[in-house]
Amino acid sequence: DIVMTQSPDSLAVSLGERATINCKSSQSVLYSSNNKNYLAWYQQKPGQPPKLLFYWASTRESGVPDRFSGSGSGTDFTLTISSLQAEDVAVYYCQQYYSTQYTFGQGTKLEIK
Amino acid sequence: EVQLVESGGGLVQPGRSLRLSCAASGFTFDDYAMHWVRQAPGKGLEWVSGVRWNGDTIGSADSVKGRFSISRDNAKTSLYLQMNSLRAEDTALYYCTRMRVGATKDAFDIWGQGTMVTVSS
Numbered sequence: 001d002i003v004m005t006q007s008p009d010s011l012a013v014s015l016g017e018r019a020t021i022n023c024k025s026s027q028s029v030l031y032s033s034n035n036k037n038y039l040a041w042y043q044q045k046p047g048q049p050p051k052l053l054f055y056w057a058s059t060r061e062s063g064v065p066d067r068f069s070g071s072g073s074g075t076d077f078t079l080t081i082s083s084l085q086a087e088d089v090a091v092y093y094c095q096q097y098y099s100t101q102y103t104f105g106q107g108t109k110l111e112i113k
Numbered sequence: 114e115v116q117l118v119e120s121g122g123g124l125v126q127p128g129r130s131l132r133l134s135c136a137a138s139g140f141t142f143d144d145y146a147m148h149w150v151r152q153a154p155g156k157g158l159e160w161v162s163g164v165r166w167n168g169d170t171i172g173s174a175d176s177v178k179g180r181f182s183i184s185r186d187n188a189k190t191s192l193y194l195q196m197n198s199l200r201a202e203d204t205a206l207y208y209c210t211r212m213r214v215g216a217t218k219d220a221f222d223i224w225g226q227g228t229m230v231t232v233s234s
Binding site: 042044097104 | 148150157158159160163171172174175208213215217218219220221222224225226227
């Protein structure tokens with residue numbers, strides 16, 4: 001199985017500051033035939049189901065604010081929030097769908113400093 | 114409104130069975146692959162099993178293989194998870210989720226609120 005490892009496990013950032021979450025896969029999730037990274041990012045707020053933020057590593061889902069961005073390729077990926085808002089407090093997960101043994105990262109808990 | 118509503122969870126003894134259901138509405142159900150993802154209390158997300166639009170199984174996690182089976186009824190726009198030989202470690206909130214577009218390789222774009230399964234004597 002492809003192992004997804006996120007860093008850090010938790011993160012405290014001041015309002016208006018940048019937050020960066022990293023995700024590393026144990027093998028490449030880049031499909032050479034279509035040059036797409038089979039990587040998604042989700043946001044889960046307390047008591048709620050996960051919400052899709054990005055697919056293909058950097059394609060923003062409809063309705064996601066543009067302060068969120070996704071980047072990376074191959075085995076290393078990043079979720080960035082350019083200016084943290086109070087409503088961004090959540091746990092963030094990356095997930096690979098390159099393999100049909102879909103796997104998630106362990107999650108990164110984002111809090112306000 | 115696109116919606117997934119899970120049901121069927123509850124308290125069950127180890128070794129017993131339970132069947133979860135997920136009712137879909139607001140979209141053409143048989144256009145999409147569907148999956149179950151679970152989350153143990155205070156833990157992260159774990160994919161459980163998935164099924165193609167036509168009912169063919171995509172696969173199951175090693176942790177549930179041979180014990181859980183996924184199915185769907187497109188006429189009833191419903192997804193199911195038959196869980197047998199339940200163990201304490203199966204205790205979790207079980208989410209029904211829709212695969213975005215692809216047949217087997219895409220992100221999960223719609224999620225239900227989940228149904229809680231507790232395995233305990």
